[in-house]
Amino acid sequence: MVWIWFSKSINLFLGGWDIASTIGIVSLSSGVIGEDFVKHEVELGIQRLKDLGLNPIFLPHSLKGLDFIKDHPEARAEDLMQAFSDDSIDMILCAIGGDDTYRLLPYLFENDQLQKVIKPKIFLGFSDTTMNHLMLHKLGVKTFYGQSFLADICELDKEMLPYSFHYFKELIETRRITEIRPSDLWYEERTDFSPKALGTPLTSHVNTGFDLLQGNAQFEGKILGGCLESLYDIFDNSRYADSRELCQKYKLFPDLSDWKGKILLLETSEERPEPDDFKKMLQALKETGIFEVISGLLVGKPMDETFYDDYKEALMNIIDSNIPIVYNLNVGHATPRAIVPFGVHAYVDAKEQVIRFDYNKKSWEEFLSFSLV
16 A cells, blocks of 8 residues: 555656546535525536646535534534545645635644645645645645645636636646746726626736836746735734634745745735735735745735735835845736646746746655655
């Protein structure tokens, strides 16, 4: 059994599997996919995955609804551990974000529960799932940031948004993302998610591409980060009284030695924080010393380009070191969405408008040390 799993791991690492065939869908934050009012979206998403030749399965608690998921973080943790331990599941896809997945920490880390079952698999999610990416980073797992089941696969238009679909298809077929370029278009956020909105297109606008705010146009490093509001919850108790305590207890935010040479990714949520709140959250990050050690900063387009110029100004004013800042990436809550590999060496070229990923840089030794634990 050990050799079978090891051989399977080697094949996964080398890209030997043609497609991630079985996708396990988990509700790690919100339980909304279990509610009747999104049933038409969920059914649409299931069919799209099947049309791609995939076998979607829902982990046992993922469809139990908002109240159950809210009240049972231990059940969410059980689903994540089962998704990793089940050899039939090739990819773990987060249903949606939320705001309290930090509550899974004791059920995953108090007795090394997650570490005991962890295996190299594709893990994809964004928004509050930022916390889960950091949890997996603690265990040396490379993950993918940028899309979710409900927000992307279940898009109510006749098809998935082409730019988003391009990256999802590349991920399931090759188990990697080779490069990210800007989308030609961006879309206004949908306001009607009812059944009558099925088949209706989003309003689109011409996108302007990556915007280099300061620093060198070319820089490199492994990318890590996520939703700014979720990262802020690690240091602030204004949303939940125990978020800071739990995140500190389990050392969720990486040490500065870990951040050294990395590229920080930031994006903002559908809450569209006011400019003063955006500044406050950036300042909290600055006080960690992170901007003194990272090699650069990537920032996603704000949803609907709300406060676009205000955020841009705040970034340049608060981050007074000369690290490169590239703004307006199609990553995060604004549509469409690329998928960003975390833990893979990235080369950013703002002049050429591309981010390329090197899966061979030091990764073989890292993989062997991880897979034999």
